[in-house]
Amino acid sequence: MNKLPQQLNKLLFAATALFLVGCSNTRFVPEGDYLYTGASITILSDSLPKSKKSALEDLLKESLTPKPNKSFLGLRPQIYIYNKVSEPKKDKGFKHWLKYKVGKKPVYLSDVDIPFNLDLIENTGENNGYFNISASYDTVPKNKKVHINYEVSPRVQYTINEVTFPQDSTILAKEIRKTTDESLLKINDPFSLDVIKNERERIDAKLKENGFYYFDPNNIIVQVDSTEVKHKVNLKVKIKNDTPELAKEQFTIDKIYIFSDYNLRNARNRRNLVRANTDTILWKDNVYILDPKEKFRPQIYDRALYFKSGDLYNRSNHNLTLSRLINLGTFKFVKNQFVLKDSTAQKFDVYYYLTPNDFKSLRLETLGKSNSASYVGGEVNFNWRHRNFLRGAELFTATLYTAIDFQLGGSKEANNIYRVGSRFSLTWPRIIAPFKFQSSSAFVPRTRVQLGYEYQNRTQLYTLHNFNASFGYLWKENALREHDLKLLEVTYVAPEKTTAKYEEEIAKYPPLARVTEKQLIFGPVYSYIFTNTMLPKKHTFYYKGLLDLSANLTGIISGANAEKEAPKTILGVAYSQYIKTEHDFRYYLKLNNTSQLASRFIAGVAYPYGNSVHMPFSKQFFVGGSNSIRAFRARTLGPGSYDPRGEGSSFYHDQAGDVKLEANLEYRANIISFLNAAVFVDAGNVWLFNEETTRPGGQFSKEFLSEIAVGAGFGLRFDFNILILRTDLAMPLRIPYYPKGDRWTFNEIDFSRKTWRRDNLMFNIAIGYPF
Template sequence: MSNKFALSSFNMNKPLAILILLAFLVLMLAGCSVSKFIPEGSYLLDNVKIESDNKEIKPSQMNLYVRQKSNAKWFSLVKLPMYIYGASGLDSTKWINRFWRKIGEAPVIYDPVLAEETRSEMEKAVQNMGYMGASVGLQEVSDGNRMKVYYTVRSGEPYVVERLAYDISDAKIADYLAKDPVRAGLYEGMRFDVNVLDAERQRITQYLQNQGYYRFNKDFITYQADTMLNTHKVDLTLKLLPYRRTKEDLPQPHRQYTLRNVNYVLDADFSELSEDALRGLDSISSGGTGVFYKGKPFLRPKVLTDCNYLIPGNLYRNRNVQNTYSALGRLSILKYSNIRFNEVALPGDSTRLDAYIFLSKNKNKALSFEIEGTNSAGDLGAAASVSFTHRNLFKGSEAFTLELRGAYEAVSGLEGYANSHYMEYGIESSLNFPEFMFPFLSSDFKRRIRATSEVSVKYNWQIRPEFERTLAAAAWSYRWTRRGKATHRFDLLDINYIYMPYTSEAFNAYLDRMDQINPLLRHSYEDLFIIRLGYTYTYNSVGGNAINAAKHNSYSIRFNIEESGNLLYGLSKLVHKKPRYGDAYQLANIDFAQYVKMDIDFAKNFVIDERNSLVFHAGLGIACPYGNSKSLPFEKLYFSGGANSVRGWRVRSLGPGSYRGDGNTIDYVNHTGDIKLDLNVEYRTYLFWKLNGAVFIDAGNVWNIRSQGTQTEGVFKFNRFYKQLAVSYGLGIRFDLDFLILRFDGGMKAINPMYTGRDRYPIVSPDFGRDFAFHFAVGYPF
């Protein structure tokens, strides 16, 4: 059964009339005049173009400084939002006019003042890049009541740093900078780029703040630049100013600060930081750290000290402040945390800091209820779940979750069944620890790993017309994140027991027929143990927020590898050279799976402008059963088609290879494989309001590693796999609700490897009833 994140597809009977109607609507709106909204003597800003005579200065960089841009184009082709607005009349009291204006975009009236500001800002930006003699020209070309604006960048010769010197009178800081391992931001021969100079100021500031210089900021770093007469050479000096708290103070060396006391303050806050302010609170000491609270502390003191990187007696380091914030962020019982410092005035010593870490408590318990609609292969249904969460089970921010789930779906069109239905019942429980839980590990090692641990158990019961299936599982896993962009997950142990209490006569008859075509299929519907371990690595260049990643130039990589049964198989081999019963070794009289599986996904997002982007995706998966298994468990088989794959096919209706199937609706179980390849390209554009559009091309398929009965057309072979790639194209609509994306995609088959001759190329002779598939899903496909 599909879940709410990727609901399957159904065929459309007569979408041609809808497409013709939409095309007619577009043409009609394009004919709507916007002249009535252009004041007399003004111009519609038709286009803005930037040209540069220097390859180092790209027009896309200068787009940031454009103060006024022309109306948006759908797919960079048609200004349809403006024409939609033009369909409204001048009477704003009529609801239909207000509607057109709300979903459209008002014509952009050219403003020469903003154009001049743009030219000036561009010129300053180019000069800051080291082209001190650069100029930017502005040209206005009118055509009737429309205006095209051209900005021309003439960079000239860049200024280059001829000599580089450092004027640092503070001997201690000079020594630190001499030992700086990445002191390569500035060098002789570099272009005199103000942006690079400022970045170096920021880098030095961060470096010194990690060496105890609590009061240091980048304003203490200045540059002196002298140009040689009639040349483009610069003598550059980086100068360090002495410390002054106010302009009236005498200059003095910069001071290094040491931490004196570190105090946690639970569920209390005060504006003035002092020891006197803490006297009204209860306190305990743990690991050299004070814990202040009212009543009873809601966290064990050791949990707090394990999250603390601010050690009394050590130098102040901003890096340790951020590490403490990161560690506290893993505690789900906390609503927020705030770290503040107080300079301590001691006789003859003013370089001490007291740290106060304020923690605000979140709600202990939460109960949530969720209802969702489902749509699997055109069969409608509903699901409901209730979830209970306790965020602080043992006063260590251990998060306990218990979820109950039920689902119902009407099943239609299944051969041999009438008025049947699908039901699913499930219960799942998990306990998450905010640390790396493993015996014999030191606290220092756990702090370096910064991982969370989770133990979970679940039970799932599926009742289909063809069969009943139950799954009991228990797992222990770890998860940790590096720099907010890379996520690691290690499944130390994941035990699954699959039990098939019932299969219908019609399904058994189908498996009997498949014994000649795919004799290994039957093994995917037998009782089975899966005892696996695995590792998953995920990286996103702009962080983990998928919606945020879609708005920036970014790329993501996901790699997964898992294995099952190798240890059990080795132990079984030591005890018995051959299986005692049948062809496979058993655990508790039940076969166990043995396989290795690997997946890799790559996606690249190119932002054309703030309204248009182009996304490429490639995914490859390979799984190999061996030893104790003749075929993969059904849950581990690959399938193609559906909302996140080749969208011209319904889910589980494509492949393997050029296998066509027997037309039986139960045959979806046979459209699986051991190898999967997906290739996708998608052009995304902003339409209006919360709507976005997409045009896409998909290619891919699944294959088997070895021949299975008479189904030889599904076996992967290097000399023919590229000929078996299925290709589709289509359009999509996305509702961007900020917190989630609702996606509707319609795909058409372009190349169908399951057929030969004319039917192999439906792009030439399309049949909408045969070749069209509609998909609804939540989130982007990649």
């Protein structure tokens, strides 16, 4: 491996030293004080197992206050910025933002209330069953910095010996006893105040499902007795004596009133709205609707209301109804009210006040974009939407757009791309099918029809007409699981013309002909998404699976066999027959509050058969670019060990395959405020199912592992809340089209050489995270 020149080494050393000195914050520490760098907990106990010690240390450390300033590689740049920026004269502006938003006020030893922390440690221990806990501390000063070590003696942790619940004959006590099998209070479990709080909330949630509208967790008290058995506690769950009588009663639903066009500005006594308005009509089953302008068909409420007259009140139906009404997308505000009919009836009248959105809207969008194939460009979209198209909360959208992509740098023979098109979509807030679809999800299932057309002109090469249409369903089981089933998706691609220049390229490289050939693709497409990344967990996952089928049944019935005879056609166009599946799995590990390890693995297979020898170009897999293997330009990698540089044309960026494998690993850390950094490694490639003489080495074989490309790099992410701007600098570490034995490129790395930097350093700019 070539060494960096001596001068460059000196320069890097000097820059590093200057940075380390510059970020030293101890010279700003007031006389007699210390920069607080944090605290540690040492558990003094021979009886506690290692796992319990570790858990207790983490628990106690989390309770300590204040938290020290964040550090990055041992440095604290936020303190340095705070100290170096003088006090701003105003409470706004750049200087104030830099000092107080980017910078952070240093935490000194004088800011730490050690006696208060000792009390916190003991209280936290007692709340977790360590009733005889004690704590002491010691400070460890060094070079104007100080670290505090707290020594804790927890002694014996108390466990639960017995749990009892209310035994009287009231309805409330009976309902509580029905839930005891699900109790969080388990015999021999450690005593925990948090578990007791959760148990109270569990009981309250169960009672809310059984008509106890006015009950509250604070109506429950859990008495603790630690005197009967040594190092054990007896827990007695009781209803407080001062619990209101209403909280002890079950309530049912009587009448339901829906105000479909409620105006918040003209709100008055809501119950009087019913009496004062003669337009209130009985729809069915004690459900009354006030919609004098008949903006909505009542059927939309049939699929949104989970309460029926005579039902016992329960919180799930309460929340599901509100969620469904909101998820219709037609109402701007949704409010409800449960009104007690009288003090003896134990019945509610339910009122829903719905404020519609503006049904019609126009929007003009302008977009700027770039990609790793050196293309930049823009797009203009003109959007029109109607949120209540057929008076049933249907969403109709129409979009007209025009776009241009042109190449900045890269291949000199690249050609600009002009696109003009339209998209139309109509979505019903229900499943339209000959079968009955039941869903208890808070998310409204939908039926969608889409139509689209695009005219594409790649200058000097070809022009294409692209028509597409689909019909299918979208539904969510819950917030974590989502389904998208297109029963039929049709794509028809027709070339308008190809230039003589492109024909010459096809003669030299026949696979290019597939880009402009007539294509007819039709069949079902199904995708499934599971994600819990929105949850505050240490381990979170994302998975998306795709199954795309084209003309499978048609090809089988017609006996299509393109390898032996001419392909079968529909209206004179050969249809594509294939099976395609792709799986995207992501795993996120939260290391601490400021750093994360993110990983992704993608595997895809697209198999042409029957009426097709090759996959349609638009349905093949591609790798490279800002959201893939970042050390390689988009669509320049693969298939297999094929070297696309030998093409000598503008089609360097059109490499595709039928098999895809990709893996990514990225370490992400927050540096200061809006600025995050990342270090990453990407690997993968694409391959062909069938061998092509024009792309030697492209077929998938048992040697596929030796044809994996590897790249690595680092990047910065600028998080502005509404926008994340990402910059990544990557370089190839393994190039699959190099000769066997020479594919690793460590020995070629030479940052001092201009030609190496130009040919190997790949700079990506993108919006959002790569995965």
